Amino acid sequence: MTETLFEKIWNSHVVVERENEPSLIYIDRHLVHEVTSPQAFDGLRLNNRKVRRPDLTIATIDHNVPTTDRSLPMIDETSSTQIKTLEQNCKDFGIKLFGINDPNQGIVHVIGPQLGITLPGSTIVCGDSHTSTQGAFGAFAFGIGTSEVEHTLATQTLWLEKPKTFEILANGQRKNSFAVTSKDIILSIIKKIGTDGGTGHVLEYRGNAISDLSMEQRMTICNMSIEAGSRAGLIAPDSKTFDYINNREYTPENYDNLVDTWKENLMSDPNSKFDKSFTINVEKIEPQVSWGTNPAMVSDVTGTIPTPEDYGKNNEIQVESAKKALAYMNLEPETPIVEIPIDRVFIGSCTNARLEDLKDAAEIVKGKKVNSNVNAMVVPGSQMVKHEAEKLGLDKIFKDANFEWRESGCSMCLGMNPDILKPGERCASTSNRNFEGRQGSGGRTHLVSPVMAAASAISGHFVDVREWC
C-alpha cells in the first residue's frame, strides 16, 4: 500500500491506535515559550507530576521580550513576571532555557531549525500555532493549546485524531525569483483555498516550484499553513534540508546514518493518495499585498482593492466581511495597491526574519533612505540571525537607511511588547496575520514579503518591487 509522507511519520509515532478512537502519538520534541506555558506548569505542580522528558523539551522567551536595549530593566511588569515565571519553571523542572540574554534566544520557530533541534521525520509540538514552520524539514510540527502542553510535558505523548492529507502542487518557474518570493506563493495559495481551506488537513507542498526554494523560503511557506486553517504543513526533505541541519549546535552525532534512513523513507510514495489536492502554477504569481483583515484578502501588487461584491461573489457573508474589512482598513474599492501610502514598516516575525529575508531586504535598501513619512524597523528572528547579519554588515545598511535595528523577538507581529501600531497607523509587515488589532488596537496591517516591505519603506507607499531588480 502506498503512503504519503505524513502517513509515514504518523505511523512511526503511534503508541496506541484503536478504531474510532484518537491515537496516542509520541512527541519527539517539545518547544516551550513564556505565554502558553505558565498554566501548564501550574497544572503539573498541582498534580505532583514531573516533566517526563526534560531532555526533549526546550524553552525560549520570545513573545513579550523588549527588542530595545536589554541591559535596561523591563518597564512592563506583567511581561517581566511572565518571563521570570518561565525561568523559574525551567529551573524547577530541569528544562533547558534560552533566556533573554542567551546568544541562542529567538522566536521559537526560528531557533528550532537553526540549532539543529528540528529533524526530518520527527513530531514536534509547541504551544504556538506557527509551529507548522518546522514542517519545512519534513517533520510533523503543529501548534497545541495549554492543556496539551501540560499533557506533553507530563507524558511526552498526545491524543490526536489523525488529520487528513492535502496535496498542494506548485509547478512552474517564478518570473523574477528575487522579487517574487515564497511569501507571495503562500499568500496566493491562501487567497485561492481560503482561510479554512485546509481545516482538518496536513498540507504537503510538492512540485518543482517548492523544491526550487531554499530552506528558509520553504519555512515561510510552511509557517503560513495555519493561516489556511490546516493542522500543519510539510515538505519532503532533500539534500538542501540535510545540508541545512548539518553542523548545528544540536545536530545529532550519528547524523550521516540518520540522513541515509531519511533519504530512503521520507517522501510520499509514487501514486500515493491524498484526500484533497490543489495545483498552482507559480509562473504568473506577482508580489502580493493583503488589503483586508484575514490572510485570504490579498491582491496582486499591480491590482486594485476589490469591491466587496467582487470579492464576495454573491456570498452575502463574504460581501459583508469585505465591507467591514475595508472600513477597518480605511480603504476604498478600486484604489490601485501602489497608491496606498504607509506609515510603518515591520520586517520581522517567524515568517520572514531569517538571514535570507534580511539579506534580500538589505539588497533593496542599500544606499537608499526610508521615506520621511515612514517609520521602519527590522527585528531579526533570533540573536543568531542578528549576529550573522551584523557579520555581513546588514545592520549598517539598514541603519544608514534610517531603519531601526532591534534585538530579536516576536515584537510587532502580535504587539505584546511595546512595539505596536498606534490606532489608524498603516503598516507594511512581513508577518503572517492581518487580523484587526493584531499589531496594536486600531492598527492596519498589510502582509507582504521582505523585499516588498523594504521597497515600500523607501517609497512611502506600496510599489512593484519587480521594477527595482
Next chain:
Amino acid sequence: MIGNVIKYEQDNIDTDVIIPGTYLKIHDYNELATHAMEGIDPDFPSKVKEGDFIVAGKNFGCGSSREHAPIALSTCGIKAVIATSFARIFYRNSVDGAFLLPIEIDDITYQKISNSDQLEVNIEKNEIKNLTKNEVYSMKPFSEIIAKIIAAGGLFKYKK
C-alpha cells in the same frame, strides 16, 4: 443548558479579536475575561450573562493557539459557541480544557437563530431548541473521540 444568544454575523472571528495579544500576559482568568471579545465588541464582558451562547459564522477561533481565547469566553459565562465551523486549535482547546462546548450547525440553522433568542442545547440528543421562536434544530454530533473527552471533563480526565 439554557441560555441567551449573543450573535455575531461574521466568519473568521479570530483569536486576536477574542482576546488581543497584549492581554496574553495576564495570568488571572477574571482579569482576562474583562477583555474578552474586545477586538469586535468591547461591551461584551458587561452584557454577557452566565450561561449565554455565542453564535457566529464559519472558521470561529482561527489564528493562534492561545488557550486564553476559550478561557476568556468561558470565564465570562459563555457555555457554548455555536458556529457553522471552527478552527481546529480553538475547537480542541475548548474541549481539552473543558472550557466550553464548540457546537457546529448548518447555514440554515445559523440564519434562523437571532440575537437574544433563548436556546436550550441538548448534546445527548444533538438538538437545539429555540425557546423564543419555538423551533427545533439539529446540531452536528461530536465525533466519538470528542464526545468522550467532553464526557470525561477534559483531556486530563480522559483516561484510556
